[in-house]
Amino acid sequence: MSYVKPADLAQSMIEAGQSKVLMSTRDTLIRGYMGGAILTLGAAFAVTVSTQTGEPLLGAILFPVGFILLYLMGFELLTGFFTLTPLALIDKRPGVNFAGIMRSWGLVFVGNFAGAFTVAVAMAIYFTYGFTSEPSAVGVALSEIGHGRTVGYAEHGAGGMLTLFTRGVLCNWMVSTGVIAAMMAKDVVSKALVMWMPVMLFFYMGFEHSVVNMFLFPTGLLLGADFTISDYLIWNEIPTVLGNIVGGITFVGLTIYATHARTAPKRVALTRPNGKRFAAHHTRIPAGLLEEHTH
Template identity: 65%
Template sequence: MSYVNPPEFVTKMIDAGEAKVFMSTRDTVIRAYMAGAILALAAAFAVTITVQTGNALVGAILFPVGFCMLYLLGFDLLTGVFTLAPLALIDKRPGVTVRSVLRNWGLVFVGNFAGALTVALMMAITFTFAFTVDPNEIGVRLGEIGSDRTVGYADHGAAGMLTLFIRGVLCNWMVSTGVVAAMMSTSVPGKVIGMWMPILVFFYMGFEHSVVNMFLFPSGLMLGGDFSVADYLVWNEIPTMVGNLVGGLAFVGLTLYSTHARTGATLARPVAEKAKAVEKVRA
């Protein structure tokens, strides 16, 4: 059987969190860099499909190919370590501390951002013939996305900030579900199917993913988007990261941990009482 029962895959989640916390700096950054780059390529792919077909659902259906590739290659996204690394701390694994978890998050952030920024520059070059002509229609759309999802939130003030935060929460609820779903199977097809469904939901619904945004907004700035670096950080990246942390940890990591790794007391009658009940029924 390729299906892994919940108590087993939750143990795998804790083990994975512990392994990431103790991973060397070099390996952590390399794996995060590649994850950011691959996810950025997938985002560029999805935007290209959406522009060319005029159908956002087609782009959303195909976007998860990037997530599946990076997961199967063993690379790390910030959204994933937000959910997994704290579980090793909560489970009191030896040597795991708040500082070591924060170190992991910081290194993964740096690697993801560097990878996404590299692809943003590469795609901007391809969309403008090395900045010698105006952006093509895909480049124009990337600039519009950057403006809509920064200044667009700012126009609504506190309500916009709350909306941004909630979209970050919902995003990593789905993305972390995809990370966990891959642990539910021991076969590659099973892992891919498990990951594909929640990632499709997040992308089509327009939820905010901190690593995808590390590509979208630098791309938008390079391609003439009408917003600033400060707009990007204050009205997207920082609130999105906070939302991603809350969504992944609260709705995926802690819920699964609390009910499958630290289950409540089993409510069962003693064997003797069961036997007496059976005898009464027979009488």
Template identity: 70%
Template sequence: MAYVVPTEFVTKMVDAGESKLLMSTRDTLIRAYMAGAILALAAAFAVSVNVNSGNPLLGALLFPVGFILLYLMGFDLLTGVFTLVPLAVLDKRPGATWAGVLRNWGLVFCGNFAGALTVAVFMAVIFTFGFSEAPNAIGLKIGTIGESRTVGYAAHGAAGMLTLFIRGVMCNWMVSTGVVAAMMSTSVSGKAIGMWMPVMVFFYMGFEHSIVNMFLFPSGLMLGGKFTIADYMIWNEIPTVLGNLVGGITFVGLTLYSTHYKTAPKRVLG
């Protein structure tokens, strides 16, 4: 599990941001679609574990399997490109522009949403035997999650919105730390361990992940959750996306870039 020092893995971060920024539309969409689908399946798996075992910690311990798989296969989540892609512009890489950053973010959002929605439909079919009967216990739990994390926030007004946003910030602080942690090792086992730890923290703490929510909330609507599409967008997805953006670029991308890539001059002792 060879360790890569910060000056080297932060260079890898900038290189990765440049690569994603210059990627074709087709490849960006395919990779984002698969990332959204795999992470959604991992979320369904974790909720199933929670319901069947009654132990939320067990679900959090196992959820990172989806994140690890999609990363190792080179797929892209919105949370990761929020952190990595702007670094290519900051480093003035050829062809890197803020318009290109926004293009990448938009394409990855659409791909992630399509992938997560596909799995949401599939799982809703499974939980209801093709919508022929009431949802099973796992389906009912997903509906409850959708209610508590939309109208539950709305019930607290501005304080609820602030809490939602901060949970989004904290989420991508952890998730993007997982993305970077994978670059700290040159072995598959080292990458997996590095990703597993912060992703487990985010899931167990109930932080808000925009792509996981692209699965949970559409699923909840299909499974009888008592909230609306407007509730989902206003009181979850949009603030979560903004929180994920701030958390990833501020606490991971910019901090590592500014201290390990653009290091300040050393002090002169005298």
């Protein structure tokens, strides 16, 4: 199994962030559309399996199929942009500024939502025979997810909002770990394996992913679920996006950047005249040993 060292990984992350910011409008929209569509087809598959088998773990095991496919085909997700593009700004890469990052986030959001909504409409038709019958068992399950993860949070007030935000943070911690883990591998099998593990975890734990939710909640609304568009935006999508931003930047992007792209100087190994060995920060070497160390 091929392996890219963390220091090289950090540079790849910075370069990937710069590339995303500089991507053309057309390509960002197309790649965002396909990324949203393929990921949410995977979500529809996972919910179908979970509902028909009664085994949520099996659905979680299979959900990463969509994520792996879209990544290997070079399509884009908003959550990955949250993690990688700020690194290019912090590293002062040419052509990267705050406005450029906001532009790229906005474009991939539109692309992801369009792709996810396309799948939502297709699945609503699929589960109701073109809206001529009541939703199938899977359609009912999707409606219940939308209700539980909007109104269900609202019932807990501030505590529900905090829980929603926290689940968004935890989600992109795992999803972006999958994105950057794929950069550590060079062959297809290895990439698929390292992406599969954290993405399975996020789905089974019920964390909140802004792009997956672009499919789940519109599908529920199309199938007559008991919540509104404002419920979806206020009690799910907006807090989820904010949580995804914090999770991706804080726990994945900045941690790797800080310790592997901007590695602090190592402590210096020294020996006292009495033979005792110790280590000291490079700026705190005792005066009596400084000359010896420089030689």
